[in-house]
Amino acid sequence: MDFLVSVADFDYLKVIGTGSFGKVFLASHRENGRYYAVKVLQKHIILTRKEERNVMCEHRVLLKTLNHPFLVKLHFSFQTKDRLYLVLDYACGGELFYHLQREGVFGEPRARFYAAEMACALGYLHSLKIVYRDLKPENILLDSAGHVVLTDFGLCKEGMSGRGTTRTFCGTPEYLAPEVLLQKEYDRTVDWWGLGAVLHEMLYGLPPFYNADRLEMLRNIIYQPLVLKPGVSSAARDLLMRLLNRDRAKRLGAKRDLTELQSHPFFSSIHWDELVAKQIPPPYVPLLSGPGDLTNIDPRFTELPVPQSLGACEEYGATFPGFTYINENILSLTRGHEDRILSDQ
Ligand code: ATP
Numbered sequence: 001m002d003f004l005v006s007v008a009d010f011d012y013l014k015v016i017g018t019g020s021f022g023k024v025f026l027a028s029h030r031e032n033g034r035y036y037a038v039k040v041l042q043k044h045i046i047l048t049r050k051e052e053r054n055v056m057c058e059h060r061v062l063l064k065t066l067n068h069p070f071l072v073k074l075h076f077s078f079q080t081k082d083r084l085y086l087v088l089d090y091a092c093g094g095e096l097f098y099h100l101q102r103e104g105v106f107g108e109p110r111a112r113f114y115a116a117e118m119a120c121a122l123g124y125l126h127s128l129k130i131v132y133r134d135l136k137p138e139n140i141l142l143d144s145a146g147h148v149v150l151t152d153f154g155l156c157k158e159g160m161s162g163r164g165t166t167r168t169f170c171g172t173p174e175y176l177a178p179e180v181l182l183q184k185e186y187d188r189t190v191d192w193w194g195l196g197a198v199l200h201e202m203l204y205g206l207p208p209f210y211n212a213d214r215l216e217m218l219r220n221i222i223y224q225p226l227v228l229k230p231g232v233s234s235a236a237r238d239l240l241m242r243l244l245n246r247d248r249a250k251r252l253g254a255k256r257d258l259t260e261l262q263s264h265p266f267f268s269s270i271h272w273d274e275l276v277a278k279q280i281p282p283p284y285v286p287l288l289s290g291p292g293d294l295t296n297i298d299p300r301f302t303e304l305p306v307p308q309s310l311g312a313c314e315e316y317g318a319t320f321p322g323f324t325y326i327n328e329n330i331l332s333l334t335r336g337h338e339d340r341i342l343s344d345q
Helices: 043-048 052-064 096-103 108-127 189-204 214-223 234-243 258-262 272-276
Strands: 010-018 022-029 035-042 074-079 083-089 140-142 148-150
Touching: 010 035, 035 043, 043 083, 096 140, 096 189, 108 148, 108 189, 108 258, 108 272, 189 234
Parallel strands: none
Antiparallel strands: 010 022, 022 035, 035 083, 074 083, 140 148
């Protein structure tokens, strides 16, 4: 049986991002007029690369993490014969690093705010036994108010408890912890290394251990001592040293996870409950003309063509059973159209 919301319910307006399995589009819902980011994955690429498990994992993680303020929300998912569709909140503030590139570095209060929101999101995932693994510039977005939104759960590792470890190699080399590069066992502390790498880039304008020669940089991550230039506070430098500790057992967060980071002096001015309640005004509010605004999206994406075939009602294909989903909150929007809400099971 086929179901509910389908490809034809959206107008696909622009490309707003690209990934390894397909593209992400800004789309508007034809009935309610709302804007969404629709991640469209090509089934044949997933199947050829034997990545079904990662994709279904991303899907399950999105389902599990419906209600965290700093994680992207999944509204619907459906599939056609050739493609999988994930309908997500549109984070219209653009990639955090789009802004960082334009400004060079962020001042400490701004970097602290983003690092604190990212830390909350990571701590929340860890509490669900999920390791994010892929904290990298392209996956940190801003919403319309300027809050952090983490996206892309394709490489998440589910089911890892506090001391669980794994060995799979994946992620962006520049931000990967040394134990991952060395294909040693790793655990949730890889995310605290990733946070350290991102914080370093926000404060200094470059990732830690940076070298224009990529191979040299990977060597540095594994062997070179971390040297931090002056120009940032001692609290920030201390936090970076602790997060970018090569020994994962001694890394900040290894024992009590998020709680350890929260009590570090760099974050002493953060009221964590207010932060999670989004009561702390973001240090920068993206300039936007409306919810479907594309000002903050890199033109190298928006200039790409939108394939006409996207909205076509292709033959339905359940190669990925259990993929189809509708968020309960959306049911209220579709009231009166219950005849369209069926199941793909
Ligand atoms: P990867 O190759 O890193 O696994 P992917 O195929 O999983 O990529 P994503 O990383 O999820 O794709 O998305 C690709 C890009 O699309 C992101 O870097 C981001 O710029 C943009 N993007 C993704 N989700 C959203 C969203 N909800 N709102 C706005 N832009 C988004």
